[in-house]
Amino acid sequence: MAQKIILDCDPGIDDAMAIAYAVGSPAVELVGITTVAGNVGLDKTTSNALRLREFLGAPQVPVTAGAAAPLRRPAITAEHVHGPDGLRGAALPPSAAAPEAGHAADYIARTVMAAPGEITLVAVGPLTNVALALRREPGLVSAVRDFVIMGGSTTRGNVTPAAEFNIAVDPEAAAEVFAAGWTVTMVGLDVTLQATAHPEVLSRLGALGRLAERLLLPCLRRYTGESGEPADSGETGTGEPAVHDVCAVAYVAHPGLLGCVPARVEVETEGRWTAGMTVTDFRAPPADRNARVAMTIDVPAFWETVHEAYALAAAGL
DSSP: OOEEEEEEEOOSHHHHHHHHHHHHOTTEEEEEEEEOSSSSOHHHHHHHHHHHHHHTTOTTSOEEEOOSSOSSSOOOOOHHHHOTTSSTTOOOOOOOOOOOSSOHHHHHHHHHHHSTTTEEEEEOSOSHHHHHHHHHOTTHHHHSSEEEEEOOOSSOOSSSSSOOHHHHHOHHHHHHHHTSSSOEEEEOHHHHTTOBOOHHHHHHHTTSHHHIIIIIHHHHHTOBOTTSSBTTHHHHSSSOOBOHHHHHHHHHHOGGGEEEEEEEEEEOOOSTTTTTOEEEETTSOGGGOOEEEEEEEOHHHHHHHHHHHHHHHHHTO
């Protein structure tokens, strides 16, 4: 039976890859998309979500806009990685549709509480919307089927030596979310930096027709930093972009892809270098653990399930 998910995201190239996976995978039912400022501003993340939804042939999936800024600090964006429009100029037509009325936090709270135990919340952007949803409805903690994020790391950062981007954008929101009383499945840089789109992957994706030509290949081949090098070349050492956000959705579809270890995760909100650090204690007593931290990934199996999902999405265009 397909797992119902709400995807909270900031499209963004790897968010676009994650949305395409969620639309194509038979193991996932995408019931809603919510947007937050992150990789680019909220107007662009929301526009991109609408463009992607229509291009992928999923007009029934509601898109609801959320927070335009972090809870307490100035916004950080990543146009140098994702391009001015967030999708590196992927050839997607503009959408004539508008997002749903209301705020993403209210949509998350209302939708999850209407179907307790049925919906997995997957957050692959800054955690501002999720923190606001918890403030509105603390009962989310027990009503979600599962809560999975792409964010954090046990060892390193990608915007500072200590902090991963999604957590660094809004550390205060992340701290609230990790302290809320549920178990957070943290799919962070420990595994996502292993999921790189190497030449063999690109070659295989290239056979997927319009999906590849309009979205997958333009995004992945232009996924660059300010230097013109691939955005993750300094992180992976390979020059191949990592599809971070796809890993979180793929985990929901196929949990066996990732090996998770229980731990206590606290989010640092202070410090020139450490704000946004996910401090991970694997030695914490069982009663104190608040997270499942992904530490291993079956990379060949991951790319097999990605290709399967994209092939089905391509067939539905």
